[in-house]
Amino acid sequence: MSQQIELNGVVADHQYGQRLDQTLADMFPDYSRTRIKTWIQQDQVQLDGQVANKPREKVLSGQQVVIHAELEDDVRFEPEDIPLNIVYEDDDIMVINKPAGLVVHPGAGTPGGTLLNALLHYCPSIAEVPRAGIVHRLDKDTTGLMVVAKTIPAQTHLVTALQGREITREYEAVAIGHMTAGGTVEANIGRHPTQRIQMAVVPSGKPAVTHYRVMEKFRAHTRLRLRLESGRTHQIRVHMAHLKHPLVGDPVYGGRLKPPRSANPDLLAFLRNFKRQALHAVMLRLEHPISGEMMEWHAPIPDDFVALVEVLRADTKDHPDDLVWI
Structure with missing residues (x-):
């Protein structure tokens, strides 16, 4: 069995001059480069309405990409009754507040128990939408807001908006060390040159921009509010580590x-036992893909994050002599 899919996108400015197969692999990371190359060679890819069947063809920024392809059901994802915290829902989209520990999409080592499996159970018709409507991802242990498309037109619009940086995503985080002021990190992110399961700031990576501002200062930590311009894998985590x-x-x-x-x-024990990155997707703002209405949602800070802030705040209060740097 197989299903027909349609993927849409726009070549970004930073992709100008790249090979077609590389560009499509960047734009549609849920599909392997081998599969994308096959689609190109089988005349299933169009650039600005014209068939593009050469993987090495160079692309131009602003080109409209459309892929009409047949997706073999080599992997069947099963619906699973997993609770969802749905912040908003209508006929076209859902906004989910994802908990820590929930993987977004099945993959190596995680064949089930994911958000995708939960979506298939909650909304069976979403199986007709590529990736069950998932438009963007959060890491397994990052909490907070995600938008999911319930229809193909909604997904097409949302993917285009995301690539066009028209969706605003803001996060809260607690970083290690003293940060006296906010700023912007503009540094390319790609695979770590030796640790292949990690990402890193590398010259050959994809452009990535993270804005941050200081919300609260503790003795040896800083609470931050961050906003993404791009959405690279582990972006905030990599950029903050890059800043030391x-x-x-x-x-x-x-x-x-x-x-x-x-x-x-007590503080030492709390920090040792805080086993996930202190990162929460707190705000999501976008234009509704069908109605055009500007919409915004906020997700409360999860309990473990609140507890972390409280113990750091108490520690800071108990050591006023250490606050000369603030």
Whole structure:
């Protein structure tokens, strides 16, 4: 069995001059480069309405990409009755508040138990939408807001809006170290040159921009509000680590524990047991893909994040002599 799919996108400015197969692999990361190359060679890809069947063809920024392809059901994802925290829903979209520990999409080592499986159970018709309507992802242990498309037209509009940086996503985080002011990180992100399961700031990576501002200062940590312009894998985590201020609890980029001096045993134990990156997608703003209405949602800070802030705040209050830097 197979299904017909349609993928749409626009070649970004930074992709100018890239090979067609590389560009499409960047635009549609849920499909392998081998599969994309096959689609190109089988005349299933169009650039500005013209068939493009040469994988090495160079693309131009602003070109409209349309892929009409047949997707073989080599992998069948099963519906699973997994609770969903639905913040908003209508006929076209859903906004989900994702908890920590929930993987967004099945993959190697995670064949089920994901948000995708939950969506298939909650809304069976979403099986007709590529990737069950998932437009963007959050890491397994990052919490907060995600938008899901319930129809192909809605997904097409949302993907285009995301690529055009027309969807606003803001996060809260707690970083290690003293950060006295906000700023912007503009640094390319790609695969780590030696640790292939990690991402890193590398010259050959994809352009990535993260804005951040300081919300609250503690003795040895900083609470941040961040806004993405791009959506690279692990972007906030990589950019903050690049600044030498990795996120508290980050198991990949966090490095060793760095508690404030003279920290009491309760604070030390809390930091040691905080096993996920302190990162929460707190705000999502977008234009509704069908009605055109501008919409905005906010997700409350999860309990473990609240507890982290409270223990750091209490520690700061208990050591006023250490606050000369604030």
